[in-house]
């Protein structure tokens with residue numbers, strides 16, 4: 003990954019124009035000290051990735067404005083994904099962050115977090131496409147690889163000094179940095195492309211318009227074009243994805259071939 007995420011990832015570009023009054027997504031991105039010593043002996047399982055991702059998400063939930071269950075954003079998201087709680091064999095849980103950054107991410111533990119500003123600009127089917135892409139990263143184990151890479155790189159001191167060979171929990175004081183590093187992770191182009199394929203198949207399998215994935219990318223491309231140096235950290239995440247216009251074109255080519263677009 004050389005992309006972003008903790009999974010997270012989708013992101014997009016700037017949109018402070020859209021919702022200037024809302025809060026900005028918060029992360030603690032101070033660099034953690036690296037101490038890889040000892041990591042080699044650690045066996046990293048799917049369960050470890052899920053556990054660490056859950057800790058990071060719990061931290062993000064506690065430090066960002068989460069929409070209440072009865073908030074219109076939460077209600078809308080719940081409705082959109084009502085039939086897809088177990089997509090990809092995962093046990094998904096959803097929350098909305100009421101922030102101005104445009105982003106969404108899914109984590110190895112099944113947590114899906116969608117930023118309200120992304121919901122403001124996307125239709126329901128476009129959100130299914132964008133979030134389907136994020137779920138694809140989890141199903142494809144990109145998320146697990148990301149957690150592992152960050153865990154190793156950021157090297158939790160405790161883990162490095164552990165003699166047990168087990169993955170340790172992250173201390174409270176390190177969680178913010180860990181979450182930030184995860185969000186800063188980057189996926190490879192191949193991983194991105196495969197996550198796009200996953201989303202396309204997800205839409206197709208459920209009889210949604212596959213072209214919604216293309217229109218979502220087109221919207222992101224427009225945002226990228228209009229965003230300048232004022233982009234926030236998470237907004238830059240998106241820029242690490244392959245070119246959005248290119249991705250939109252690829253989806254359309256595929257849709258035409260499948261007889262799903264004119």
Ligand SMILES: [Zn+2]
Nearest residue numbers: 011012194197
């Ligand atoms: Zn991605």
